[in-house]
Structures are given as structure tokens and as C-alpha cells.
Amino acid sequence: MYTKPDILELYDKAIRINKSCPDHRRAFDYWMQHNNKAPEQSLSFDTETTGISFGVPSMLHIGNTDIKVYNIKVFGISLAIPTRKRIVLIWARLGTDLFDEAVKLLGICGQKVAHNARYDLRVCKINSIKITEETHCTLTAARIYWDRRQRFGLQPLCEIICPELSDWELAVKSESRRIKSKYTRAGYPKGYINYSFISDKIMAEYSMIDSFLCLMIHCMIHPRMQDTYEEVYTREQKVLKLALKMEQQGLQYDCRKSLIEERKFNKKAVILEKQLYKIAGEEFNIKSPAQVLSILLKLKIPVKLITADSELSTDKNLLEPIVDHKLWKNEKGLLFLETLLNIKAIYKQVYSYLIPLRKRAMYNNGKIYCNINATDTRTGRTAVTDPGLQTIPRLISRRKRKNPIRSCFICRPGYWNYHFDYAQIEMIFYAVLIGETRIIDAYNEGRDIYTEIAQFTCSEEDLEYIRKTLGDPRQQLKHLSLAVLYGAGVPGTAKILQMPKDRAASLLAGYLEACPLVVEYRNQCKHELYTKGYVEDFFGRRYHIEPGQAYKAPNAVVQGSCAQILKIALIQINEYLETSSDRARILIPEHDEFITERPSADRDTEILFCRNVVSAMQNIKQLTDRRLKIRVDVERTKTNWEAKKKLEIS
DNA sequence: GCGATCAGCGG
DNA sequence: ACTTCGCTGATCGCA
Structure with missing residues (x-):
């Protein structure tokens, strides 16, 4: 010594x-x-x-x-x-x-x-x-x-x-x-x-x-x-070790399948590119916003269609409605935009996901390793980088088809993968935070809270409008509810739902009138920021925010709290796994979800395993004290992540 | 090299 | 008077 x-x-x-x-x-x-x-x-x-x-x-x-x-x-x-x-x-x-x-x-x-x-x-x-x-x-x-x-x-x-x-x-x-x-x-x-x-x-x-x-x-x-900060810090210390462990395990990736998908995409892209150049009358760099913009102007698109915040832009959110609602009275132009959006979607899949992931896996016998940064965000959420595994698309945009990238993530031979997903965690936590019993009751009775919120905040006419102009109302309402509760104003609401400002204004007013507790909580946060300089959540974490930016406070508290819940769950799942004889492991956390793997076995032990993990995720003192039991959805697969199926365990 | 833009994800 | 937030990554275009 x-x-x-x-x-x-x-x-x-x-x-x-x-x-x-x-x-x-x-x-x-x-x-x-x-x-x-x-x-x-x-x-x-x-x-x-x-x-x-x-x-x-x-x-x-x-x-x-x-x-x-x-x-x-x-x-x-x-x-x-x-x-x-x-x-x-x-x-x-x-x-x-x-x-x-x-x-x-x-x-x-x-x-x-x-x-x-x-x-x-x-x-x-x-x-x-x-x-x-x-x-x-x-x-x-x-x-x-x-x-x-x-x-x-x-x-x-x-x-x-x-x-x-x-x-x-x-x-x-x-x-x-x-x-x-x-x-x-x-x-x-x-x-x-x-x-x-x-x-x-x-x-x-x-x-x-x-x-x-x-x-x-x-x-x-x-x-x-x-x-x-003792509680928070010791929690982070534990999570740090678990992140290290998960990083070293790696994920299994199917390079052959990935390559096949890349070729399919490339074939399509080549055809679409040719069409696009033909319509444009010249070749140009599709990946360059500046060049796309100049082509659009050449095709004489009405300038006001592509203007956002008084600046010209080729943003997808701007172009999509033009195609969907035929706002541009020009057949050729619409075909151009449609083709352009399709090509961009393909490029995204291939260059951001398929190729980089396959290259990594190829060097590593089919394994993908990443960095799990447990504390690298301001709200305490975990970030995964290099490659960013938390951003793999669910659907191919515009085509609304299942995405092939998720099917390239496969189970190790002899193992099943189980996905444990907190159901609507942020919104229900927000409801508990402000004491909105209508939402909590709906949740406890197993109803979908976003449709519930829509019912008591929106007028029939607004709902009908959303249904008619935006298609799938559920996703839109989820987006809207989160945005509104976290402080979106009239312009923000109008942008999200692509509706005129006066309609957005009345929608927003109705919303806030129906949920007085939202406004109350905002004011409470503001007061807290002015007196203490920070807001604190149930988990001991503090969020220092400029009083001038008080509108950010509810979001910080909710997002941060949910991050803490996930971390507590991670630690508890790990504690369970260490004491059990299962050779199960946590593969990766994904904001509201844990992906785990476990050797295949008979149904009884499988259900037991799932129940134990779920109860580790539900047993959060700060929530059970407030009579909230978060629902956890379980899905499993023995082949790839795309093919996962819901598993009933209750 | 670095910031801006645009795509994706999560709630 | 006004404001959703948090993140990664590929690419472009300027310095």
C-alpha cells in the first residue's frame, strides 16, 4: 500500500x-x-x-x-x-x-x-x-x-x-x-x-x-x-455505471437485410431523380436547399406559398400542405414537389440511417455500439449518440409505410427482445402535477387521454376541422395537447395544425378556459422562479430558468421528472435482474421505453419476468404516493424490432 | 472548421 | 408583446 x-x-x-x-x-x-x-x-x-x-x-x-x-x-x-x-x-x-x-x-x-x-x-x-x-x-x-x-x-x-x-x-x-x-x-x-x-x-x-x-x-x-442534491446525484452515479454496461453490450444488426433495403431505395431514387430533372428542365443538387429554392422560383411558384417568417424556405412542413391540398394551381409544379419530397424521404433513410448503421455493424461482426450519455441533457434525459439510436424513424414519411430500418435490428440467436413502454407518461405526469382529475380518471379507466382532452377542450366544429384537414386526429391532437400545455401561443398552434390564426386563437382560448389548472400552474411556476430562481420537481432535481422565460418551466419540470422516473426504473430493473436467475439484460433506454433481451423459455417464466420488470417500472414512490400507477405496454419479438407484437401479461 | 438548415426522434 | 421543449446527424455554404 x-x-x-x-x-x-x-x-x-x-x-x-x-x-x-x-x-x-x-x-x-x-x-x-x-x-x-x-x-x-x-x-x-x-x-x-x-x-x-x-x-x-x-x-x-x-x-x-x-x-x-x-x-x-x-x-x-x-x-x-x-x-x-x-x-x-x-x-x-x-x-x-x-x-x-x-x-x-x-x-x-x-x-x-x-x-x-x-x-x-x-x-x-x-x-x-x-x-x-x-x-x-x-x-x-x-x-x-x-x-x-x-x-x-x-x-x-x-x-x-x-x-x-x-x-x-x-x-x-x-x-x-x-x-x-x-x-x-x-x-x-x-x-x-x-x-x-x-x-x-x-x-x-x-x-x-x-x-x-x-x-x-x-x-x-x-x-x-x-x-x-444527494438523491439526484447518487441516482445519476448509478445510472452512469449502467450506461457503461449497456454501451459495451452492443446491438445486433442485420447487414445483409440492410444492404437489400438500400438497393431497393437507390433504385427508386434514381428513377425519381430522372423525373425530377425532367420536370425542372435541368440537373441540380437536390440536397441543397438554395438550389431547390431557385428551381421552385424558376417554375414560378407563388412566393407566398413558400414564405415562413417573411423568409423563403423549402421546409418540408411548408411544402407538404401545398401538395396535399393542391394549393399551387399548377400540375407540373405539384408533381415536382411531390417527387422532391419522396426523394428527400429516401435520401434521409439511406444516408442518415441505413448506410451509416451498416458500415458500423460490418466492422463489428454485426454489432452496433453507441454512446449512452446519461446526463448530457439539460432536463436530465438520456441521449444516445454515435449512432443516434433514439431517432430511428417509425414510418417512412409521406408514404406511411413500415420502416425497414427497424427490421434490421435483430435479436441475438436464442434470445427474445422485450420492449417495455410507459404509456403516455409525460401527459399523465403533467395531469398529476397540476391535479387535473378528469385526465387522471380517464387514464385509470384505460381510455386514451389525448382523445379525452380533445373532447372537453375543443368544440365539435374544431374537431371536425382537424379531422377533415389533417387526417389522423389522434397524432395531431397529441402534438397539439403537448404544445398547448407547454405554452404554445397562437402562431405556434396555427403552425402545428396548419390552420388560420383566428381559428387557432379561438381553439387556444377554449383550451385554456377548459383547463384552468394549466394557467394556474404556469403562474405558480412564474412566482417560484421570481422568488427562488428555480423550480423543483418531486425527485429533488432543480431547474434554474430565467424568470423572463417562465413559459419554459412547466415543460422543464415535466420532461425532467419523466427522465428521473425512467432513471429510477432503470436502476430498479437492474436490481431485479441482478437477483434473478434469468440471463436477461437491458439493451437500451429510449425516452419512455426500455428494450431488454432474454433467452427464450417457457411461457410461465416469461410472464413472470415481464411482470417483475413492469412492477419495477411502476414502483416509483413519488408516483404511488400520489396514487398514480403508470401503465406499461409490453411487446416482444424473436426476430426483429419491426415484427414486435403486444404481449398481455395481466 | 463552424453555424445554419432541414430531416428524424421523444413527450 | 411574445414564446412549446429536449435531443442527433447529414449536408451546405461561408469564412
């Missing part, structure tokens, strides 16, 4: 680096003034990596050979270790004794802190670096503490905490640019260069300050996390 004085001797070399750097001297000075707040047993670290995306082996073409590069490699670790008299900063590069010692240190003593711990922990796991004890995440803490900020990188946080250090990134950035251009000139491929090319002298300064700032943020926020 190392003790701190030993470590200082071991890192004698590292300390010398510190003393030669003016930035670090300033850091020391800063530290000396503030170190009384330091948690004695903590240590912050930062890993420097070669920047290859997680889970995606990349191909580098160098000379005549292709090299396949697997995963992220650590080439250096920096540490910031607080002692009673000073803070020790260390930079250790891969291959040195110092590096080995740093790795040992991470494996043995004290509490660890990292900025974006999920990333660093993932990197360490891939590189077989063991980290013992709890790892605190300053990104997570900062998200909770400064919830309305946009950016949480070290640089923006540094501006608040120690502005005197805020230019530490410049040297490494400019050096990186210099090296990049040098290698690019020499013909090396894009992505070949990374921070490991940068000299130790520059890298050390940069990386050590990173660790230092991370520790500073920790010292500043941690005490607050312990008293004000």
Missing part, C-alpha cells in the same frame, strides 16, 4: 515538470488559497487517447496497405493529487515507469474523480486499467448544479472557476493544427493524426491542467452534491 509521501518521491520527476511551467505555478497559487476545501482522500485523473471512436474499428489507408485500428488506446494519464500543502500534478506517458505507477495508483488508493467519468472508465476498461472505488463525475455534478448552462466542457467551466487559467488549451490546439497540416501535406489520411503525436512538453501542461481543473470543480461542487 502506498502512502502519499511515497508517491511524492516516486513522482519526483513529474513534480519537476510542474515547476517549470508558469501555468502550473499559477495553479499552485490558486490551490494554496483554496485547498482547505479539498476532500483529503480524492484524486482526479484524465486519460489522453488516440481518439478512435468507441466500438468502431477504423480503417486507415497508409501507403498501399489498410490497417484496421481497434478501439481507443490510452497513450497517457494525468493525475492531480491533493496533499495538505499543495497539489501534485503528474503527466505519465505510455511506456514509461511513471505510467505504470500511475496505473497502479488508480488501482489502489482513495476516491477517484474524472470529468465525464463514463468516458474515462470506458477507456480504462478497454485498456485493462483497473480503477478501484467510486469514481465521481464532475460532468454529471456540473449538469445538476448548473442545469441551464449549454456547455459543460472544461473550458467553459474554467471560465467560472478559475478564469486566470482559461487559455491553457491554446498551445495544444495550435500544435495539433500544425502537425495535422504537416501530415496532410505528406498524404496521410484523415484521422491518422491525434494528440499522441504532440510532444510531451506541450501535452503534459495541457493534460495536467485538465486534471487540475477537474479536481477544482469537484472541490467546488461536491459539498453541494452531498447536501442539496
Whole structure:
């Protein structure tokens, strides 16, 4: 077991680096003034990596050979270790004794802190670096503490905490640019260069300050996390670990099927493109809004049809009604627009989803890995990136056909996938929040709440209008209800429902008159913002909002609360799975839904499994206390996500 | 490289 | 006087 004085001797070399750097001297000075707040047993670290995306082996073409590069490699670790008299900063590069010692240190003593711990922990796991004890995440803490900020990188946080250090990134950035251009000139491929090319002298300064700032943020926020936000923070800590676990599992993707679908789409696209060029009388770039606009003007479209907010636009929401209601009295023009919209829909499918997903899966034996950012949004929702799996289309727009992309996500051999979906969670939570019993009663009796809301807020005439002009009323009403309750005004309502402003105005007025509690809650939020500066939900999370933007408050509370509900559910499902003998796993969360997998088995154990997961999702104290039991829909499939079927478990 | 635009998702 | 919100990602066009 190392003790701190030993470590200082071991890192004698590292300390010398510190003393030669003016930035670090300033850091020391800063530290000396503030170190009384330091948690004695903590240590912050930062890993420097070669920047290859997680889970995606990349191909580098160098000379005549292709090299396949697997995963992220650590080439250096920096540490910031607080002692009673000073803070020790260390930079250790891969291959040195110092590096080995740093790795040992991470494996043995004290509490660890990292900025974006999920990333660093993932990197360490891939590189077989063991980290013992709890790892605190300053990104997570900062998200909770400064919830309305946009950016949480070290640089923006540094501006608040120690502005005197805020230019530490410049040297490494400019050096990186210099090296990049040098290698690019020499013909090396894009992505070949990374921070490991940068000299130790520059890298050390940069990386050590990173660790230092991370520790500073920790010292500043941690005490607050312990008293004000303890519940929220410990929840996030748990979710962080689960996100890490899910990231490493990956999802199964059917590359062959994907390729077949791509070819079908491409065939159609080629035909449509030819038609489009023929109508336009020339070839142009369909993907460029500017060029599309000039063609439309050439075809003499009435300018007012494509004007939004006094600017010309080729927005889909603008063009679609023109086609649907034949607003443009020009056969040729309508055919042009229709073809254009169809092509754009196909492009979206192919270039945004099918091709990128297949490429990823191909490099990984049919697996797709993604980043699950549990705390990266202002409201506490989880975001999935790289690839963004939460945005896979349900239907192909305009054609209203089932989407082939979802059918490319398949179950692992021998497993079934189960989708657990909270039914209408946000709206029913909102009803509980404001105490609207009519909606709660309808929900408890199993009725659809959006149609219910429509009935007591809209006049027959308005409903008829919506039905006639917009087709499927349910989806429209859902959209409208959410928009109105969260504060849409007359223009917003008119835009959503594509109706004249006077009709929107009367609709909106009727709506708010029928739901006085909505207005009441808005005012309550406003008052709270003016007196306290934030609104708080049932789960301990606070949302700081400018009083001038009070209209955002109800949305923040509802969206944030639902995110918290999902996180509580995630933790509870995981607790259940850990104690059960099922070899079941959670694959991915999707806003209001969990996708899980489980080995195929007889019906009895399957139903039991589903019931347990559902009750883990329903057993949320803050809701059961308010007599709300959220419905959970269960669907299952043994082939692909498109083919899932509803499963009755009650 | 970076912001704007336009597509998709969720409620 | 006025305002739904939150997110990702591909592409364009400008600097």
C-alpha cells in the first residue's frame, strides 16, 4: 500500500515538470488559497487517447496497405493529487515507469474523480486499467448544479472557476493544427493524426491542467452534491455505471437485410431523380436547399406559398400542405414537389440511417455500439449518440409505410427482445402535477387521454376541422395537447395544425378556459422562479430558468421528472435482474421505453419476468404516493424490432 | 472548421 | 408583446 509521501518521491520527476511551467505555478497559487476545501482522500485523473471512436474499428489507408485500428488506446494519464500543502500534478506517458505507477495508483488508493467519468472508465476498461472505488463525475455534478448552462466542457467551466487559467488549451490546439497540416501535406489520411503525436512538453501542461481543473470543480461542487442534491446525484452515479454496461453490450444488426433495403431505395431514387430533372428542365443538387429554392422560383411558384417568417424556405412542413391540398394551381409544379419530397424521404433513410448503421455493424461482426450519455441533457434525459439510436424513424414519411430500418435490428440467436413502454407518461405526469382529475380518471379507466382532452377542450366544429384537414386526429391532437400545455401561443398552434390564426386563437382560448389548472400552474411556476430562481420537481432535481422565460418551466419540470422516473426504473430493473436467475439484460433506454433481451423459455417464466420488470417500472414512490400507477405496454419479438407484437401479461 | 438548415426522434 | 421543449446527424455554404 502506498502512502502519499511515497508517491511524492516516486513522482519526483513529474513534480519537476510542474515547476517549470508558469501555468502550473499559477495553479499552485490558486490551490494554496483554496485547498482547505479539498476532500483529503480524492484524486482526479484524465486519460489522453488516440481518439478512435468507441466500438468502431477504423480503417486507415497508409501507403498501399489498410490497417484496421481497434478501439481507443490510452497513450497517457494525468493525475492531480491533493496533499495538505499543495497539489501534485503528474503527466505519465505510455511506456514509461511513471505510467505504470500511475496505473497502479488508480488501482489502489482513495476516491477517484474524472470529468465525464463514463468516458474515462470506458477507456480504462478497454485498456485493462483497473480503477478501484467510486469514481465521481464532475460532468454529471456540473449538469445538476448548473442545469441551464449549454456547455459543460472544461473550458467553459474554467471560465467560472478559475478564469486566470482559461487559455491553457491554446498551445495544444495550435500544435495539433500544425502537425495535422504537416501530415496532410505528406498524404496521410484523415484521422491518422491525434494528440499522441504532440510532444510531451506541450501535452503534459495541457493534460495536467485538465486534471487540475477537474479536481477544482469537484472541490467546488461536491459539498453541494452531498447536501442539496444527494438523491439526484447518487441516482445519476448509478445510472452512469449502467450506461457503461449497456454501451459495451452492443446491438445486433442485420447487414445483409440492410444492404437489400438500400438497393431497393437507390433504385427508386434514381428513377425519381430522372423525373425530377425532367420536370425542372435541368440537373441540380437536390440536397441543397438554395438550389431547390431557385428551381421552385424558376417554375414560378407563388412566393407566398413558400414564405415562413417573411423568409423563403423549402421546409418540408411548408411544402407538404401545398401538395396535399393542391394549393399551387399548377400540375407540373405539384408533381415536382411531390417527387422532391419522396426523394428527400429516401435520401434521409439511406444516408442518415441505413448506410451509416451498416458500415458500423460490418466492422463489428454485426454489432452496433453507441454512446449512452446519461446526463448530457439539460432536463436530465438520456441521449444516445454515435449512432443516434433514439431517432430511428417509425414510418417512412409521406408514404406511411413500415420502416425497414427497424427490421434490421435483430435479436441475438436464442434470445427474445422485450420492449417495455410507459404509456403516455409525460401527459399523465403533467395531469398529476397540476391535479387535473378528469385526465387522471380517464387514464385509470384505460381510455386514451389525448382523445379525452380533445373532447372537453375543443368544440365539435374544431374537431371536425382537424379531422377533415389533417387526417389522423389522434397524432395531431397529441402534438397539439403537448404544445398547448407547454405554452404554445397562437402562431405556434396555427403552425402545428396548419390552420388560420383566428381559428387557432379561438381553439387556444377554449383550451385554456377548459383547463384552468394549466394557467394556474404556469403562474405558480412564474412566482417560484421570481422568488427562488428555480423550480423543483418531486425527485429533488432543480431547474434554474430565467424568470423572463417562465413559459419554459412547466415543460422543464415535466420532461425532467419523466427522465428521473425512467432513471429510477432503470436502476430498479437492474436490481431485479441482478437477483434473478434469468440471463436477461437491458439493451437500451429510449425516452419512455426500455428494450431488454432474454433467452427464450417457457411461457410461465416469461410472464413472470415481464411482470417483475413492469412492477419495477411502476414502483416509483413519488408516483404511488400520489396514487398514480403508470401503465406499461409490453411487446416482444424473436426476430426483429419491426415484427414486435403486444404481449398481455395481466 | 463552424453555424445554419432541414430531416428524424421523444413527450 | 411574445414564446412549446429536449435531443442527433447529414449536408451546405461561408469564412
